[in-house]
Amino acid sequence: MRAANEYNCGLDDRAAAYIPYTQAVPMVFSIDHEACIGCGLCEKVCLAGAVFYADAPRITELEVGAVVLATGTGVFDPSRFDTYDYANHPNVISSLEFERILSASGPYRGHLMRPYDLEEPKKIAWLQCVGSRDLSHCDNPYCSGVCCMYAVKEAVISKEHSHSGLDTAIFFMDMRTYGKDFEKYYLRAQDQGVRFIRSRVHTVEPAEGGDLRISYVDEAGQLNSEVFNLVVLSVGLEVGAESVELAKRLDIDLNKNRFVDTDCFTPVTTSRPGFYVCGTMQGPKDIPQSVMEASAAACACSSTMSELRWSVAKVKEIRSEKDISIEKPRVGVFVCRCGINIAGVVDVPAVREYSKSLPNVVYVEENLYTCSQDTQVKMAQVIEEQGINRVVVASCTPRTHEGLFQETLMNAGLNKYLFEMANIRNQDSWCHSNDKVRATAKAKDLVRMAIARASLLDPLAEKKLDIVQSGLVIGGGVAGLTAALGLAEQGFDVVLVEKEKELGGLSRRIAHTIEGKDVGEFLDGLIEEVRGNSRIELLTDARITGFSGYKGNFLTEIQAGGAPERQISHGVTILATGAREYQPKEFGYGEKPGVMTQLQLDELVTKEPATAAAWNQVVMIQCVGSRNDENPNCSRVCCQTAVKHARELKKLNPEMDILVLYRDMRMYGQLEEFYTQARREGIIFARFDLENQPVVDSNGAGLSVVFTDHVLRRPVKVVADAVVLSAATLAAQNGPLASMLKIQSSPDGFFMEAHVKLRPVDFAAEGLFLCGTAHSPKLISESISQAMAAASRAGAFLAATDQTIGGVVAQVNPELCAGCLVCVRACPYHVPQIINSVSNINEALCQGCGTCVSECPAKAITLANYSDDQIMVKVEALLEELENVM
Amino acid sequence: MSDNFEPRALAFLCNWCSYAGADLAGVSRFQYPPTIRVLRTMCSGRVEPLYITEGLKSGFDGVFVFG
Numbered sequence: 001m002r003a004a005n006e007y008n009c010g011l012d013d014r015a016a017a018y019i020p021y022t023q024a025v026p027m028v029f030s031i032d033h034e035a036c037i038g039c040g041l042c043e044k045v046c047l048a049g050a051v052f053y054a055d056a057p058r059i060t061e062l063e064v065g066a067v068v069l070a071t072g073t074g075v076f077d078p079s080r081f082d083t084y085d086y087a088n089h090p091n092v093i094s095s096l097e098f099e100r101i102l103s104a105s106g107p108y109r110g111h112l113m114r115p116y117d118l119e120e121p122k123k124i125a126w127l128q129c130v131g132s133r134d135l136s137h138c139d140n141p142y143c144s145g146v147c148c149m150y151a152v153k154e155a156v157i158s159k160e161h162s163h164s165g166l167d168t169a170i171f172f173m174d175m176r177t178y179g180k181d182f183e184k185y186y187l188r189a190q191d192q193g194v195r196f197i198r199s200r201v202h203t204v205e206p207a208e209g210g211d212l213r214i215s216y217v218d219e220a221g222q223l224n225s226e227v228f229n230l231v232v233l234s235v236g237l238e239v240g241a242e243s244v245e246l247a248k249r250l251d252i253d254l255n256k257n258r259f260v261d262t263d264c265f266t267p268v269t270t271s272r273p274g275f276y277v278c279g280t281m282q283g284p285k286d287i288p289q290s291v292m293e294a295s296a297a298a299c300a301c302s303s304t305m306s307e308l309r310w311s312v313a314k315v316k317e318i319r320s321e322k323d324i325s326i327e328k329p330r331v332g333v334f335v336c337r338c339g340i341n342i343a344g345v346v347d348v349p350a351v352r353e354y355s356k357s358l359p360n361v362v363y364v365e366e367n368l369y370t371c372s373q374d375t376q377v378k379m380a381q382v383i384e385e386q387g388i389n390r391v392v393v394a395s396c397t398p399r400t401h402e403g404l405f406q407e408t409l410m411n412a413g414l415n416k417y418l419f420e421m422a423n424i425r426n427q428d429s430w431c432h433s434n435d436k437v438r439a440t441a442k443a444k445d446l447v448r449m450a451i452a453r454a455s456l457l458d459p460l461a462e463k464k465l466d467i468v469q470s471g472l473v474i475g476g477g478v479a480g481l482t483a484a485l486g487l488a489e490q491g492f493d494v495v496l497v498e499k500e501k502e503l504g505g506l507s508r509r510i511a512h513t514i515e516g517k518d519v520g521e522f523l524d525g526l527i528e529e530v531r532g533n534s535r536i537e538l539l540t541d542a543r544i545t546g547f548s549g550y551k552g553n554f555l556t557e558i559q560a561g562g563a564p565e566r567q568i569s570h571g572v573t574i575l576a577t578g579a580r581e582y583q584p585k586e587f588g589y590g591e592k593p594g595v596m597t598q599l600q601l602d603e604l605v606t607k608e609p610a611t612a613a614a615w616n617q618v619v620m621i622q623c624v625g626s627r628n629d630e631n632p633n634c635s636r637v638c639c640q641t642a643v644k645h646a647r648e649l650k651k652l653n654p655e656m657d658i659l660v661l662y663r664d665m666r667m668y669g670q671l672e673e674f675y676t677q678a679r680r681e682g683i684i685f686a687r688f689d690l691e692n693q694p695v696v697d698s699n700g701a702g703l704s705v706v707f708t709d710h711v712l713r714r715p716v717k718v719v720a721d722a723v724v725l726s727a728a729t730l731a732a733q734n735g736p737l738a739s740m741l742k743i744q745s746s747p748d749g750f751f752m753e754a755h756v757k758l759r760p761v762d763f764a765a766e767g768l769f770l771c772g773t774a775h776s777p778k779l780i781s782e783s784i785s786q787a788m789a790a791a792s793r794a795g796a797f798l799a800a801t802d803q804t805i806g807g808v809v810a811q812v813n814p815e816l817c818a819g820c821l822v823c824v825r826a827c828p829y830h831v832p833q834i835i836n837s838v839s840n841i842n843e844a845l846c847q848g849c850g851t852c853v854s855e856c857p858a859k860a861i862t863l864a865n866y867s868d869d870q871i872m873v874k875v876e877a878l879l880e881e882l883e884n885v886m
Numbered sequence: 887m888s889d890n891f892e893p894r895a896l897a898f899l900c901n902w903c904s905y906a907g908a909d910l911a912g913v914s915r916f917q918y919p920p921t922i923r924v925l926r927t928m929c930s931g932r933v934e935p936l937y938i939t940e941g942l943k944s945g946f947d948g949v950f951v952f953g
Contacts, residue, residue, distance in 0.1 A: 397905075399906055425912065426908070431912050431915070431916060432918075438920040449923070449925075808928065828931070849931050851932065854933065866927065866928060868934070871937065
């Protein structure tokens with residue numbers, strides 16, 4: 001039976017028994033009972049007996065200490081808008097539908113086609129803010145935060161997919177590419193010819209041949225129109241009715257946008273104690289921010305339950321290993337049928353019989369499913385009964401099943417490295433299904449190769465190494481303080497190092513958040529908590545003077561105050577070294593009185609509110625030192641700072657005229673509403689281009705600013721009592737620290753995480769983590785999330801108490817080593833060090849790639865499990881019957 | 887060389903990328919000639935020049951190193 005494939009947005013169909021999508025975890029079939037006709041045939045035909053047709057939902061009760069809400073959002077349904085013709089026209093699609101079209105596993109197998117006639121479009125338009133920043137057509141006043149970036153990405157990728165120089169145009173209001181390095185991507189997209197049209201779209205109407213005519217008003221107020229082959233609506237994020245219902249049932253407060261209500265200083269804490277939230281259920285956000293919040297929620301949970309850690313964990317008993325050193329190889333071979341996946345193509349009984357004839361083989365059997373639980377139990381028994389000391393499984397791929405079979409070896413008292421697989425499914429039966437004879441011959445070859453290699457394998461020792469149960473946090477700003485507290489609350493000792501005499505970092509200079517919360521009060525509370533925590537040792541006025549060791553066992557030298565240098569050992573390191581405000585060279589800063597940065601304005605309003613209240617006219621200039629040739633990045637926080645301060649000034653003196661000169665107002669997510677309020681309160685926002693910057697002048701009477709109004713298209717001059725520059729947030733000068741810790745920074749000096757999307761708080765080097773503005777400019781709430789995330793990741797590593805090292809690692813024979821440095825240069829992980837004139841490879845750090853082994857001119861290095869013999873014996877085994885490779 | 891010449895190839899594949907790719911080819915049911923034999927290494931950096939010459943000396947028509 002077929003049903004609409006909801007994962008591909010209904011653009012194709014699927015069977016009623018189905019795997020929802022290719023990355024599904026667990027990767028198992030389920031039955032769509034709405035499409036199912038109830039024949040029950042699936043239960044009868046399943047060879048593994050895995051289908052329980054009468055299975056029904058069950059209610060299970062669990063006792064838990066905390067709950068995390070991560071239910072996410074759906075996307076806005078644009079069929080409510082008649083102006084875009086989405087409901088009726090097949091060539092008006094949502095961005096999610098377009099994602100599926102571009103996907104290799106999507107309805108068109110990754111070929112760029114439009115639904116109407118399956119023709120490749122030559123012109124595609126994206127319409128931004130559909131269901132976002134909109135109170136007239138829907139109830140979503142917020143910005144969805146992700147659509148600008150995904151539209152740019154879709155435009156760039158569809159150009160790559162196109163065969164005929166695709167024309168792409170994005171119709172937008174403000175281009176909000178505010179994330180780390182996003183601005184550079186936006187610039188690249190412009191270089192690649194993606195058109196960005198600042199406009200308001202009026203209507204989308206059908207044109208000839210399935211095309212669509214877009215009528216829009218440009219920035220100058222001109223009405224234009226253009227025809228496109230395909231129109232993509234960049235739909236926003238929206239909390240679904242089910243999530244609203246769930247929150248109600250759990251008695252968790254939502255805000256008026258239906259996101260979970262949180263405080264900016266406790267960004268993952270819900271209104272109900274013990275309940276935490278992360279991801280888009282908390283507010284619109286992208287993947288890295290969601291991942292950070294997920295770890296932050298984990299930190300919040302484990303902080304409240306650290307004493308219970310491992311209390312319900314069951315410890316697996318590990319059998320002692322049999323000594324096989326004097327035994328000859330006795331190979332046991334298990335050939336898998338994998339239902340019909342292998343046996344339908346490869347003659348499995350023939351492979352089985354053939355295996356019996358091969359050297360060192362003492363036992364062979366075939367299984368319907370070698371990986372099934374019952375076969376694993378039987379296999380362990382057989383290994384012991386038959387005295388097998390090398391095991392070969394001919395089945396699927398070691399990438400998914402090696403670990404499972406190795407565990408069975410361990411259960412049978414064998415070292416797990418005495419194991420080899422022959423991949424006769426993924427790389428044989430599935431790829432040669434039309435040639436059964438040669439697929440069988442290949443399977444025999446693969447098994448012969450595996451047996452030959454298995455015969456040469458040696459047991460490898462793995463060692464347990466204690467993890468020092470403490471952390472070092474570098475940096476005592478909001479992020480560092482939060483991370484230190486997070487680690488301490490999880491039950492670990494922490495040393496917190498701050499280079500200044502005072503704690504608090506850049507936040508010390510910020511009075512309020514945009515929500516109006518008192519930052520100083522929060523900081524004082526946080527510092528008091530840190531000082532009062534017996535697990536945290538605080539070192540101010542301190543410098544890191546030396547750093548060595550590796551994950552679990554770091555050794556750091558610290559010079560604090562006038563005290564003598566001391567050494568501390570710690571298992572993890574968190575970097576929270578913060579950022580700094582750019583000192584502008586532009587607009588007469590430092591020369592003309594009355595020109596100041598936003599931080600200076602903040603201090604002035606706090607200390608001398610009367611001075612600020614006396615101003616009649618204030619001009620703010622955005623992107624000072626950001627988004628230019630020198631610093632292409634967006635500093636993310638300055639738009640909201642300007643809006644925050646403009647509204648504060650307006651409150652001090654409602655008669656004050658405030659003009660904000662901007663390039664794009666990047667009031668992402670729920671910040672948008674403060675922008676809306678600011679405009680309602682009479683604050684004027686006017687746009688300028690990078691090429692046509694405002695000019696600040698001063699004469700005896702005071703300051704004046706000339707800018708080109710984008711509607712009037714002519715220069716406008718305003719006088720000002722103060723000109724406030726939204727100066728860029730730049731990386732702290734971390735060079736010496738970065739080189740001491742051997743961590744990577746981006747060209748602009750921000751630390752580089754291991755993976756921009758999926759590992760946003762880990763460094764590539766293990767045991768090192770980062771958070772706060774040292775990663776990229778961000779809000780206090782975002783710094784807190786990331787700091788909690790770093791504490792969570794670091795805590796998870798420490799919680800293991802010891803780590804396994806050894807196994808497949810490189811070993812140096814010092815007798816042969818000439819200390820030539822080739823391995824030092826070859827190692828992609830910078831592990832080898834020359835100590836006493838010979839190479840030294842730390843087995844705790846070695847990743848087992850073997851590059852040094854191949855490069856070593858003296859053949860002084862060997863890689864366990866992958867010696868020359870153990871690799872090339874397979875080629876020799878192939879040679880014995882090379883005619884098989886027809 | 888006859889018209890129906892089918893080259894025999896030896897391939898060294900990195901566990902993390904190309905070996906995974908060969909697995910994915912299977913999952914996607916891509917069909918290719920059964921005359922290729924794969925050796926898995928933990929990194930293509932482990933492949934020594936000698937292995938390649940050994941492969942060719944052994945009678946293979948070509949040796950791939952993917953990584």
